[in-house]
Amino acid sequence: MPDFGTRPIASIPDRPAIAPGEGEREDGWELSDVRVVSLTFELSKHQMLDLLPEGLIRPVPPYAKVIIVDAPDSPAGPYREAGLFLGARDRVQIRNVLLDAIVQGGEQLASSRRCFGGSRRAGTVDLDVRDDGISAVIAGEEGELCRIRMGDLRRCDATMLKFDALLVPGEEAGDPVLLRYGVRIPLAEVEGTLSRDWEVTMPRGAGVWRQLRPAFNVTAFATLGDARIEFPRVPRAAGAR
Numbered sequence: 001m002p003d004f005g006t007r008p009i010a011s012i013p014d015r016p017a018i019a020p021g022e023g024e025r026e027d028g029w030e031l032s033d034v035r036v037v038s039l040t041f042e043l044s045k046h047q048m049l050d051l052l053p054e055g056l057i058r059p060v061p062p063y064a065k066v067i068i069v070d071a072p073d074s075p076a077g078p079y080r081e082a083g084l085f086l087g088a089r090d091r092v093q094i095r096n097v098l099l100d101a102i103v104q105g106g107e108q109l110a111s112s113r114r115c116f117g118g119s120r121r122a123g124t125v126d127l128d129v130r131d132d133g134i135s136a137v138i139a140g141e142e143g144e145l146c147r148i149r150m151g152d153l154r155r156c157d158a159t160m161l162k163f164d165a166l167l168v169p170g171e172e173a174g175d176p177v178l179l180r181y182g183v184r185i186p187l188a189e190v191e192g193t194l195s196r197d198w199e200v201t202m203p204r205g206a207g208v209w210r211q212l213r214p215a216f217n218v219t220a221f222a223t224l225g226d227a228r229i230e231f232p233r234v235p236r237a238a239g240a241r
Contacts, residue, residue, distance in 0.1 A: 003045070005052025005088070009176035012053070012169040014119045028184075028230040029074050029115070035127070036183060036227060037068040037134060038163070039148060039200055040087075040218040047212055048086055053097060053169065053178060056088040063087040064212055065096050066146060066200060068136060069183065069229065070127050076111035080104040082125045082138040082146070084209055085166065090178075090235075097167040097178065099208045102138050102145065116181060117232055118168035134195070134222060138209075145209035146202050150195035150220050158185075158192030161221050168232050179232030190225025 043062045052058060065085040072078055081103045085096035102123035103109040113120050123140040134150040163183055170179040198220040202209055 002057040002089075003049060005048075005054055005056045005058070006050055007053050009053050009169050009178060012119060012176075014113065014117070014121070028181075028228045029079075031071040031074055031079075031227050031229070033072055033224070034185075034227040035068075035070040035129065035222060035224050036185065037070075037127070037136065037148070037150075037220075037222045038065065038161075039067075039150075039198065039220045040065045041200055041214040042216040042218060043212060044215060051099060051208060051211070052086055052088055053167075055178075056090055056095070056097060056167075059087045059089055059094070061216075063218060064214075066138075066148065067183065068125060068127060068138075068148075069227070070125075071227070074108075074111075076108045077105070079108050079112075080125045080127065081108075081112065081120075082123075082136070084146075084212075088167070090167070094164045095167050095180075096164055098169070102140055115231055116168060116229065117170040117179065129222075140207075140209075142205070142207065144203055145207070146200060148198070148200055150198040150222070152195060152197035154194045154196060156192045156194045156221070158187040158190050158223055158225075161187060161192055161223065170232055172234050177234065180235040181230045181232040184228040184230060185223055186226055187223070190223045190227075193222045193224075195220040195222075 083101040098118045101120040126137045136148040138146040167178045
């Protein structure tokens with residue numbers, strides 16, 4: 001039997017009481033020269049079931065993902081965000097559900113809450129990119145949340161890389177729901193980099209970042225080029241067209 005999440009969507013903080021993308025004409029933010037860093041690592045089963053929203057199934061093996069988006073310009077100005085996602089299955093579909101996101105800058109945070117919703121809060125994302133490695137330190141008001149190191153970088157064909165659909169807790173017609181959004185990248189047109197020597201460390205403590213304990217590394221990569229962050233929308237029902 002599959003293991004289902006137990007967390008009520010209504011208990012997740014900062015769900016937006018707005019329609020997805022309200023007030024925006026486009027489908028999302030179109031960004032240029034964006035650095036996207038994605039790291040996936042396995043967890044133990046007991047770490048995730050109380051964090052996984054109801055109705056979602058834990059994947060085998062359980063995993064989490066950190067995604068950093070660093071754009072020199074956006075509708076809200078320079079934009080830097082680090083999101084913590086939990087791997088999940090929505091029936092047979094692979095999904096990653098947002099647990100928490102740290103956004104740097106007051107205007108950027110306000111815009112991202114309005115446009116993308118979910119649990120997003122103020123903090124810093126220090127990202128250092130060099131020829132021999134990538135490093136990042138993610139911090140919130142309570143202090144350091146996550147430290148990332150990526151070494152042994154190898155250029156790769158970016159079409160080898162994969163960005164699964166994302167889910168964010170939100171509201172539709174006043175009811176708590178999981179909305180679908182994503183980071184869309186024209187992989188055939190961007191620069192891709194794989195890391196063969198990397199680690200993610202999270203200090204112990206309260207909160208979802210510090211509650212997770214990275215176990216085994218899965219993948220770490222980065223892209224550089226155009227990207228689009230899509231506005232959340234209600235997923236189509238199975239079989240709908």
